Amino acid sequence: MKKNTDIEAIFLDVGNTLRIVIPDEAFIAQSKQQLVELTGAKMSPEALHELLTERYKVLRKRAKEELIEASEKEMWTKWMLPDFPTDKIAPLSSKLTRLWRDCDGRRVPRPDVKMVVIELSKRGYLLGLIANTITETEIPDWMESDGISSYFKTVILSSKVGIRKPNPEIYWEAARRIGIEPAHCVYVGDNPVRDFEGTRAAGYGMFILFYEPATQAKEPPTGEIKPDYVIHECSDLLDIFPQR
Amino acid sequence: MLPNIEGIFLDLGNTLRILIKDEAHMARARQKIVELVGTDENPVTFCAKLDERYKVYRKWAFENLAEAPESEMWTHWLTPEFPAEKIASLGGELTFQFRQSMGRRVVVDGGKDVVIELHRRGYTLGIISNLIGTREIAEWMEEDGFTPYFQAVVLSSIYGKRKPDPSIYHEATRKAGVEPVNSVYVGDNLKRDVTGSREAGFGMVIIMISPEELAEATITDENRPDMFIHKFRQLLDVFPPRK
Numbered sequence: 410m411k412k413n414t415d416i417e418a419i420f421l422d423v424g425n426t427l428r429i430v431i432p433d434e435a436f437i438a439q440s441k442q443q444l445v446e447l448t449g450a451k452m453s454p455e456a457l458h459e460l461l462t463e464r465y466k467v468l469r470k471r472a473k474e475e476l477i478e479a480s481e482k483e484m485w486t487k488w489m490l491p492d493f494p495t496d497k498i499a500p501l502s503s504k505l506t507r508l509w510r511d512c513d514g515r516r517v518p519r520p521d522v523k524m525v526v527i528e529l530s531k532r533g534y535l536l537g538l539i540a541n542t543i544t545e546t547e548i549p550d551w552m553e554s555d556g557i558s559s560y561f562k563t564v565i566l567s568s569k570v571g572i573r574k575p576n577p578e579i580y581w582e583a584a585r586r587i588g589i590e591p592a593h594c595v596y597v598g599d600n601p602v603r604d605f606e607g608t609r610a611a612g613y614g615m616f617i618l619f620y621e622p623a624t625q626a627k628e629p630p631t632g633e634i635k636p637d638y639v640i641h642e643c644s645d646l647l648d649i650f651p652q653r
Numbered sequence: 654m655l656p657n658i659e660g661i662f663l664d665l666g667n668t669l670r671i672l673i674k675d676e677a678h679m680a681r682a683r684q685k686i687v688e689l690v691g692t693d694e695n696p697v698t699f700c701a702k703l704d705e706r707y708k709v710y711r712k713w714a715f716e717n718l719a720e721a722p723e724s725e726m727w728t729h730w731l732t733p734e735f736p737a738e739k740i741a742s743l744g745g746e747l748t749f750q751f752r753q754s755m756g757r758r759v760v761v762d763g764g765k766d767v768v769i770e771l772h773r774r775g776y777t778l779g780i781i782s783n784l785i786g787t788r789e790i791a792e793w794m795e796e797d798g799f800t801p802y803f804q805a806v807v808l809s810s811i812y813g814k815r816k817p818d819p820s821i822y823h824e825a826t827r828k829a830g831v832e833p834v835n836s837v838y839v840g841d842n843l844k845r846d847v848t849g850s851r852e853a854g855f856g857m858v859i860i861m862i863s864p865e866e867l868a869e870a871t872i873t874d875e876n877r878p879d880m881f882i883h884k885f886r887q888l889l890d891v892f893p894p895r896k
Contacts, residue, residue, distance in 0.1 A: 456890035463864045463883045471868070491872040492881045 422598035440511035478567035533653035575607025656856030660831035664840035682753035775895035779805035817849025
């Protein structure tokens, strides 16, 4: 039985682990409208969104198959809006990415995130984030505005490093940056397949599944998935990791 | 700003229509061709030979931006070993069957509704297409009830020049009675459809392409159209009712 205090670094997923998406209709409609305004596309917000969705699907498929992530700039100039001049779209790519994500809904942190992050840090664990995401700026900005940036030693975003979970490289990169051997790292995520296989391949000491019914329904576990723990709230982590 | 578009000119192949590889349909056409020509050769091998010779013809057509008259295509390029006087008179029928031997052409999903709606919204519609054969398109348009919606139908097989020669675009706008600058071309070919309609002074060019093909394509400042669409009916999102 491995001792939980052997764990020195705790890496957390973002989507559906620290934050959830609220499908706020008014917010979504406003985001679609802003996409039209920012691009100057001469079509309705719904039509533009539909067009972009078709292109995004191809990009997503490649990302998932090859475990790579385009930068924001590449995403918009090459994949999403190749019909616009590159020099016009490139400077807008960060804003466009945010609006595009906002078309899914409003992202809000789970209520106990901040308390848990502060407490784990106080108990002597190093904290990091590893997320598959298309945005390069929104997550760091959220961490800053919610006052949790200083508790995280490293933030690994697929859009910045170019590779995606479950490529073991991304977990190794995280371990390297935080300066802890993978065997002393734990990953906490909601995807039973990707997060389990990736962290195991990377030699992480432990994997904790954040049980999220939506993820389970969308990507049901195949084969044998054995997380070390299954949690239902962020604060369950406090029962797993005592003072070091 | 969108230019003030009055005329919408459509490509046919891979835009308004797609080719379905219907084997039974193709086999019937191949049989018809050997009967017309009067050869004992196996229809499949004979038509395979025609396909090879057609490639040589296509190369000539591409290089010269020209289209030969049907009879000449057969007497000179496709079946030069058969008596010219007989073949020349069969040129029209042979071309029709040869096109059918490539597959069955069907209108894209929602194609007719979109055409009718664009017409209703006050746009002048036209067709500009590179193809061989002088009768197929007129017959198909009549049969499918497209004829009344198009003011101008310009085919390389009849006009003699091919896209991207600017004159074929100008012939279409002239027939339709609209200015090139107030016209849009909707096609599928990133090279000739974009450069050709731009050189002809068209106000706008739209390329219809699947998102998968778009992801594979290399887009440069030279071949970038004003817009990519993925489905024909998205034209309705781009062109609102004219005031």
